[in-house]
Amino acid sequence: MDDLNLPDDGRNKRPHKKSSFLLEIDAWIDSAIYNSGFRAAQTWEDITIFFRRFRPRGFRRVFFEAAGDAMTLGMLGLIALLALAIPSSREVAQDWRNQDQFAVTFLDRYGREIGQRGILHTDAVPVEDLPDHLVKAVLATEDRRFFDHFGIDAMGLVRAMTENVRANSVVQGGSTITQQLAKNLFLSNERTLERKIKEAFLALWLEANLSKEEILKLYLDRAYMGGGTFGVGAAAKFYFDKDVRDVNLAEAAMLAGLFKAPARFAPHINLPAARGRANEVLTNIVQADFMTEGQVTGARREPADVVLRNNAESPDYFLDWAFEEVKNFIIAENLPSRSVVVRTTIDSELQRASEESVQFFLRKHGQDYNVGEAAVVLIEANGAVRALVGGRDYGVSQFNRATAAERQAGSSFKTYVYAAAIDAGLTDATVIADQPITWRGWSPQNYNRSFAGRVTLATALARSINTVPVRIARDHLGGTKPIVDMAAKMGVESNIISHHTMVLGTAGMTVMDQATGYLTLASGGIAGTRHAFTQIKSVSGEIIYDRRRTTIEGTRVLDADKAEMLNRMLVNVTEWGTGRRAALDGIKVAGKTGTTQAYRDAWFVGYTGNFTAAVWYGNDDYTPTNRLTGGRLPAMTWQRIMSYAHRDVDLVPLPGVEDSIRPVAEEEPAIATEEGVESLPLRRLALSEEAVRFLIALEDRLGSVAPLSSDPQQLAARSR
Template sequence: MPEKRKKPANKSRRKPATARAAPRTRASLLRRVSYWSAVLLLWGGIAAALLLAWFAYDLPDTDMLGRGRTSTGITFLGANGETVGTRGDIVGATVRLREMPTHLVNAVIATEDRRFYSHIGVDPWGLLRAAWANLRAGRIVQGGSTITQQLAKNVFLTPERSIRRKAQELLLAVWLEQQYSKDEILTLYLNRVYFGSGTYGISAAAQKYFGKSVGALDLSEAAMLAGLLKAPSRYAPTRDLALARARANQVLANMVDAGFLTGDGASAASRRPATVRASGGAYGVQYYLDWVVDRLPDYIGRPDADLIVETTLDPRLQLLAEEKMAAAFAKAGTAARVGQGAMVVLAPDGAVRAMVGGRSYAKSQFNRATQARRQPGSAFKPFVYLTALERGMTPDTMMRDSPLIFGDWQPRNFSGKFAGEVSLEVALRDSINTVAVKVSEKAGRHRVIDTAHRLGILSDLQPTPALALGASEVGLLELTTAYAPFANGGRAVLPHGIREVKTAAGRVLYQRHGAGGGQVIARHDLDAMNRMLMTALQSGTGKAARLPGRLAAGKTGTSQDFRDAWFIGYTPQLVTGIWFGNDDGRPMRRVTGGGLPALTWQHFMSEALAPMPSTAFPNGRAEGGDLISRIFRALGGDT
């Protein structure tokens, strides 16, 4: 039986089925894409909303804008009422926009935010432009933050660099634009922004750098201040005037580019660059200000407002002290191996008129006038001889200059010789060591220590035989203070640099009262000590410090191996102490107290006293006239 043939498959019927399936597949794919896109958009929106909520949740308190910037800046006034320095943050008085020169406002807008009056607080085009400029330069040359963003950052946020902080900055900038007008935002910005050197606000900056009000700023000065906003510390004219002027020229170019200024106007301003107000002794006075700041909490506790501190500093004497110390370093050169030095100038009542704490404050803030402790050498001897006078000796008491041995220690004279019988006055005049030790032993070491402490020495003193030769370390300020009773009639004093402290609003927090610790030297002993110390200066080891036509007294001091050289001297008007040495105790090359210190003292005092009348020491004469009166008359004084 023949096999039946199978019918061929009908291919024409299968094709329509496949054709119908393709549209269904594409539709299904589109539905799936649409579905998941919607899901992603939904969850992305939720995530964005949550992220935004997280950024906004702990935004700073916006009331901070109304309260203003909290500061504890300090302005220091000299004894003449002039500003001698500042510390901390100084916030200027608020200046309204209409009180600011137009060229100042234009300089800021041209440099910081040219689209300020058209954006909503955030400038996307500005961000893109800055990103492109930075990409082309291969480094950051432009910032994309608007003035509104900078205000938000300065007032509300910390310096932290993070995405979260940047998002908060953007949110706050938009909020500020909703709450304030453009002019109000610009006013807030210019009164809050940092201008370097511890100054906040355009008013403080104008006063700090140029000594004038905001309204008086010329174009060059306005350009320099606007240039500070990018990097206040780097471009501060008090730090690098040349760099500040170069930056100001860039601001002028920005103003031309923005259409605020003609090319000729920019060229004219560039030819007349801003000149920064001079601040004499700016670095040297910092030692003094450090000393005052350290003592402020003792008088007023922790300050919570801007302060004005009236000091005892005499700007003329301060500048003179810095000049004479600089000249001394130059004179000594490297051959003498004099690395450091310090000077303290007191009024006889203990008011500190000037202070130099070292060779360069910029290189070392260690204050050698107040913080260093060094061996005073023979500058300690006046306390030995005063103790002897109080025990019944006189300047004419005779002592023998001869060898003396204490176990393994033997005092030696600088000359290497012995003079035999000498009076106490001659022994102090010639700084004879053996006699000083004998006097100390006879008067009593503990009594010598008591005398030194009574007059103002605060450091611990060791009751060894070498006490009389200044073996125990003391500070320059305390040693100079301890000489003040010789100059003021025998009264102990406290060294002080603060007369009054008040808030910027005028509330007095502290006023100095009182004159010190009372009488510590009897009159007859005071007269004798002044006589002996005048002789030491006029014809002894300190004769390089002589002041023609004036009464002056003082004592030299040189420690072992020339490690320290001192001269402490006084007149009825000033008590001045000078020290030279090295921080590490290295010996100098034969520098003695009668050399560089005495010469520097003489150079300083001759000019410092020039405007002051010549007078006698208080209680410095006995009935019928004494040696001091006779010397004073011989010098041309009127007793």
């Protein structure tokens, strides 16, 4: 056997030693893990045994478990509140005091004064100089514990809730003066939980950074007091023609009664209601132990009187928006003066016509359709904003639904889809299949739940077919980004999220954005011409800015031939499509209806060669309407406003639309009704303001929806 031994080269020993070393490491790791786990388990058992000595039993156990759950839920709630309050920090991060440096007097397009905004610190009356009875009246009515709480009054909230439950209605509010100031400075009047959370955190921030006197002064200077006035100083001058330092107790009580309901208790509108409210304020003063009944008796016996004022309403929604536009312009251009006189673009007659049209349809059909709010923006072809209606009643709610509320656009957004498609090379004659489609798990349906097969783009837009724009975005544009980019080029400033469902209008847009975007088409593809003012002067009369002296050109975002093609497609919508109720007699109209899911929002946006207007109807709390569509009240409101706007003007043809100006029929014009006919006259009448108001009142009695420029002989004939 020895002869068979092989030479030992060492290779048989090395693998054996290496394997042994690895096995030792593996064994050490296993032992370490096991020992660590064993010691951890033993330690945990020792801790558990130790704390068992403190385990509560019986009633104490129930108490501690409840307390533990409460702490857990409270911590989760605090984290949620902090997450919701983060946006509040963005508000205070801005230079929010900067607006105090602006004092703006506004004129309409013809140079007539229409209102003021802003206030200089040097012009405001210090709190210590205000009459003592005025301060007491405000505190007794708005916040009796103002100097005792830290911005949120828990006791006052409980008291208000108790009184509301006892009265079975809302008779008292729980918001403090600090909370109301936070809303006036940073927030809107929109009634949402998010806003209330922001309001609470901003109130705490104000209390931490300002003194009580500063908070009270800002509140008295900023609150809306009716009649287009802001602050007690302006209100005292407007209602009593007095300096606020000189108001007596009866006048102070009337001013203090305006803070919560300026529209309802404005003395120049409803003096008996204002005096009744002032009497309640006097009672509040006595109940708060600020004065005795004997001290307020004289004010009860001799209530305040007001100076006679013109009842013409100030276009407050427009002024709020124009004030922001002016401030931003002055800051951006670094203009030397911030106390200025601004000539705006607003046309007072068109503004009144727009407001009355909204009021007419809300009054006549609001309850039937379960719709409570509306908004309108009217822009002339040159980009001048001629009218802006931000809601039903500024005195009730100062939230501007025309510029601040982003509501789903529905099918009115399809215009931007088709604009992107035509810009990419498609035409109105391009044929696309209206068939079932699924995109990323989403299968949109048409309004009538049926499909038309192969249709042209012109037909698809006029009939507002849903599947075609979805197929355009998916198959021809490669997604939604080109649509978002096109909307931005056309002047849309709302934050449109690029999501495949936005093709059918799920993105939120403001009424101002809609009017601005469609204005691009009315201008033949030119964007960027919208403006709110034409001239800025210093209080001494020096011209600081004049739009007529500057060369302001828009930006071409669509070739002229492509914009004209889209104009022809949108004319079909009002002639044989979904927007027939918007058709005008004598001139062709281009436009698009829009209705969102569950009928929450209804739109009509349209234009002629002279004007572009966007109309929205809906509810502030997003509750559905009673099946209101864009082809009904929005289109009818648009028609009524535009009929008035086009009287006594030289009609301008739509770019690219043949025979867009047609002769007006001599026979009796048809009147738009809920049932059908939409043709309206464009008669040019030189009517006085009193005659126009008479016709409007007569229309209300007759239930007509005729335009404001209707022939008085026709109205008289119908009244017989």
